[in-house]
Amino acid sequence: MECLQKFVHTRNNYIRLIMKKLIFFLILFSAFILPAQNINVTEHSLKNGMKILFVEDHTVPSICYFVYFKAGGKNERPGITGISHLFEHMMFNGSAKYKPTEFDRLLEENGGYSNGSTWNDFTNYWEEFNSDKLELVLDLESDRMKSLKLDKDNLEQERYIVMEERRLRVDNYPENKQEEELYAHAFAAHPYQFPVVGWMGDLENIKLDDAKNYFKTYYAPNNAVVILTGDFDTKKAIKLFEKYFGKIPAQKPPVKVNNAEPQQNGEKRIELKRDVQLSSFLIGYKSVSISDPEHYALDLLSEILSGGQSSRLVKTLVNDKQLAVEVWTSQDEFEHPGLFKIYVQARQGEELKEIEENVYDILNDIIEDGVTDNELEKVKNKKIRELISYFKTNQSTGFRLGYFHTLTGDYKNAFQLAEIYGAVTKEQIKEAAKKILAKDQRTVVTLLQSGK
The missing domain is CATH 3.30.830.10 (Metalloenzyme, LuxS/M16 peptidase-like)
Structure with a gap:
């Protein structure tokens, strides 16, 4: 009986925790939606x-x-x-x-x-x-x-x-x-x-x-x-x-850029040597455009990888193993397919090869096992807080409307971001990672100290 009571108590606490998190997310969601809806x-x-x-x-x-x-x-x-x-x-x-x-x-x-x-x-x-x-x-x-x-x-x-x-x-x-x-x-x-x-x-x-x-x-x-x-x-x-x-004449429309990027079928590697204190590498995976639904899953994945001290790459490479001093990732916001990028600057004396292998291990963990509920909730909340600033001032409103109209063809897409990010699932992030973070689709540029 005592075990049953403990189970019921624990289960109720869990439900209350989930409800609190849901309410918090809805508050953040509303904080973005209400200003966006009020923009005429x-x-x-x-x-x-x-x-x-x-x-x-x-x-x-x-x-x-x-x-x-x-x-x-x-x-x-x-x-x-x-x-x-x-x-x-x-x-x-x-x-x-x-x-x-x-x-x-x-x-x-x-x-x-x-x-x-x-x-x-x-x-x-x-x-x-x-x-x-x-x-x-x-x-x-x-x-x-x-x-x-x-x-x-x-x-x-x-x-x-x-x-x-x-x-x-x-x-x-x-x-x-x-x-x-x-x-x-x-x-x-x-x-x-x-x-x-x-x-x-x-x-x-x-x-x-x-x-x-x-x-x-x-x-x-x-x-x-x-x-x-x-x-x-x-x-x-x-x-x-x-x-x-009104009297400025229109011109013949520019030729549309339709250059189809061929499928990349193997890793590309480039080595640079410069007068730098610390070596680094920059990885770029062929990715998707801003209008592709997978863009938003990849953007959240980028936050999970490098958005703060508890993110996977920062925690492992900078804090726990102390192999690196700087890590960042980003998903390009381009009209056409861009790159998903990962940058790591090595700590003095550490080998780039070992650090790079650690990066691929972390990526493979996500490809195999996905991300956690807590990771996804955390980055969604962070993203919604970021979106709130989009329409706070005349300047930010003008920039965002022009930005999304030019890149996606319709400024109204800027008003849908909270809903789009809120709907991203763990499964979508896992599938996007599996599709994009493939060895054959990456290019790696290493930056080494001149004497090495």
């Missing part, structure tokens, strides 16, 4: 094909303007690699109406600022400014879209800056060079093999005609989506967009 997006398309998403928020008297062009590293070819990033610089150097540096100066004088970034799949630009300056910003943005200053002096000035950036951030930064080599060797056909910053030889030889042709094709209104968030009236804003952007 108004869509408008101009006759020239430019799409605009409006999100009014009158909490503070400011506005964020984002524009995403489907023009990134994957839209390049040998001979012009790095041209997308080059334009990120040239876009601030004047247009027909505004002189060089005037774009930033006018924004700053009116309480605003601007920036831009280049990715594998797109280039984006954004400004945040006082809400009474919307017309000024639309005038600035439309003028550089239709009449950017493209001349020899502008090209040469920014070419030099980008080449110096490459020297500093890649050529003289061994870990970044290691990652560049990973993509260059992992991809045989797809342009993800090209570095976003460009190969030095291409940067040296990009011609003015290359720049003009690229701008005409990729910086057209029908190749862009604009997201406006903040303190404005949508109806009035639409009229301003029609006024400033």
Whole structure:
């Protein structure tokens, strides 16, 4: 009888524990869903094909303007690699109406600022400014879209800056060079093999005609989506967009990137030697795109492997066996299939071969036995907490809507993330690991000390 009572007591405690965990997850889930549901997006398309998403928020008297062009590293070819990033610089150097540096100066004088970034799949630009300056910003943005200053002096000035950036951030930064080599060797056909910053030889030889042709094709209104968030009236804003952007002519749509990556049938290994204090290796497995359901299982798997001190790789390699000093993993968020990456930096005196074997043992454990309930619950909760920040500010809202619209074809996918991550099962993670983490699909780049 006493044993039965203990069993009932233990079982009831277990049920209460499960209910507490479920309630906690639902609270986190609601914390993401409620803000996302409260975001009212108004869509408008101009006759020239430019799409605009409006999100009014009158909490503070400011506005964020984002524009995403489907023009990134994957839209390049040998001979012009790095041209997308080059334009990120040239876009601030004047247009027909505004002189060089005037774009930033006018924004700053009116309480605003601007920036831009280049990715594998797109280039984006954004400004945040006082809400009474919307017309000024639309005038600035439309003028550089239709009449950017493209001349020899502008090209040469920014070419030099980008080449110096490459020297500093890649050529003289061994870990970044290691990652560049990973993509260059992992991809045989797809342009993800090209570095976003460009190969030095291409940067040296990009011609003015290359720049003009690229701008005409990729910086057209029908190749862009604009997201406006903040303190404005949508109806009035639409009229301003029609006024400033409506007459910019559409261009012939860019040729779609359909390079099919061939099946990899064997491990690839590359060895680099540089002036580094500690050796390391970077593994890349051919993976899936952001639109593939397996992407989300792999993203959670990445957290289970390296997301914190109790994660499998960190606990084993850094804390328990003290073989490594740094570990990270990531699942690429690309429009087309990218890589699942694992990076390990060895502790001084430890052998990379032994550490690499330990990594494969840990991966095989997951492939054979899967992950635990506790691991999955922990990373789901962490992910939901991360998602909550997606729509906290005008800037984060604008970025995420443009990001998901450009990568997946529909901004609404950003609102489904909590539900998607919440539905991932242990079995799905196990199956994704079995499918992706195969020896024949990996590329390994080791970075060794020069003297070894």
